[in-house]
Amino acid sequence: MEMDSLPNGNNTAGTPISATATATANPAPPQSSNLPQLTESLKLEHQFLRVPFEHYKKTLRANHRAVEKEMSAVISGVTEAAAADLSPDDAVNHLNSLVCRLQGLKRKGFYSFDFLFAVLSLEEGSRAEHLQAQKCRVRLDHLESADAENMSEWNNTRMKRILVDYMLRMSYYDTAVKLAKSSNLQDLVDIDVFQEAKKVIDALQNKDVAPALAWCADNKSRLKKSKSKMEFQLRLQEFIELVRAENNLRAITYARKYLAPWGATHMKELQRVIATLAFKRDTECSTYKVLFEAKQWDYLVDQFKQEFCKLYGMTLEPLLNIYLQAGLSALKTPYCYEDDCTKEDPLSQEAFRTLAMPLPYSKQHHSKLVCYITKELMDTENPPQVLPNGYVYSTKALEEMAKKNNGRIICPRTGLVCSYTELVKAYIS
């Protein structure tokens, strides 16, 4: 089952996987006022399930390929033995070696071999498969465990997951591992997946493309399907390094072997890079000078991260960024930047203001007035009232104040004293 993700990580069908899973496993959830909020919250958990699922599929595919390779080798071995004119002893030796090969395959945890019936059957799955299937189950269980009663604790766990995700993406691996261990989140975060990426990223930062090329080879079919240029970019960089080292003839041989096949689809970039042969590493021509700069390796790292995230169905941005941007833009209003902005508003703090700077303002169709005294929303049930000095407070607050002060109102901000009868009702547009 393929689950194609949209750029923000939601599945195309519109129904979040997590929500579907919860619904089927738990058809009658307890009624709660928090339920709609919970459902909305679970919609954001696409990546949480998608990553281990993709990892699981990848392992299955790899195991399947390994088995097919071994099996075809054994079958062709048997065919050769049948066709060859072998002595009985040689034939027995040959078959024994094939049996050993199959037993080796069994030890790897892929297949069992039954001599009596000569039946080959796929075992339940290798250890890696089992662990990954387990991880998928743990995550489903975790999503199902979210209910109104433990929402606070569940959100706290989510917060830690988001932080671990951020740390892993920013290459703070040790910190991520420590936080995951201390919070007992190992099965709820993707450390193993990111460890795979770490090897490639470290190598690229050391100007070594071999692990990245190996990763491309492992994921060839899926990268091809998504029209990825990753392998091509790596090959171009390797070519550039040969030109930098002035190994021009080796560079040409390399180009003929690894770059020429891309000519039909990427000729423009190919031409540009091949032309470095004529301009050499110390060129001042800006078109080619940039190709020899160290930052090309940084671009490769960024591109690898993007391809990696796409492959596993992750969001391209860290979850922390996405949540922060969503939250800040929902809270951001022109009022936030005024001096009398309330201290409860996160955007009253300089750090949050800086983060919110490039974000759009929240789209507010109607004004929302909050009473200065009760901190409650003023609406038709609790309308605002205007004092003679122009300050506005909620009816509820003013009624309570009038009750306590024999019908007198004292403005908490200016100290003005007036009668309740002097108040004028205001209307929210």
Next chain:
Amino acid sequence: MSLLWLVIRQLAEIEAMAASKKLITREEWEKKLSDVKIRKEDMNKLVMNFLVTEGYVEAAEKFRMESGTEPDIDLATITDRMAVKKAVQSGNVEDAIEKVNDLNPEILDTNPQLFFHLQQQRLIELIRNGKVEEALEFAQEELAPRGEENQSFLEELERTVALLAFEDVSNCPVGELLDISQRLKTASEVNAAILTSQSHEKDPKLPSLLKMLLCAQNQLDEKAAYPRVNDLSTATLEDPAV
């Protein structure tokens, strides 16, 4: 129903327009043609212009003797020009450059684009002959410095150097650079530059006149039906379709 009438009316208008085209019979047309006088000297000059421009030096010499028409340039220079053209067409670009400089050193000095294209052709020939190291050295020393000065040269250089990346030219997106047509294109450019340097037109006048004839006929087709020249090689008049 009204739509049908509209269509019928439009068709009728089109037919009326076709019918309103003036019809010129063969006799009328031939009479008009016979009234037009063309001097023999002008015809001979056109023929000489064609022979000189296209480089038929021996034919031009014979034509001068037989018709008394003087060419507008020294016929000896045609031989030199054709030698340059032939050198490029056979891939001897170095030889061609030498010959151009012997003929007139200013030609390449004042025409950087032509010089670049000749150098590019030289690089193509080195690649064609599998002289990879020599080709690289030549590209680095001769073409790269010129490419830096001019964006269009840079693009040409990129396309040419890209040939090095393909062992099998049949699969190469820029493989046409190794075609004979590329040599002919460069040879034609050199030929035109030499003619220009001799204050001579790059193209013969005769083909231009034939183009004008075809263009005038196309214009006239809209206004009249008349005996047309459809086959330029026979120049026979064909009766108008009534």
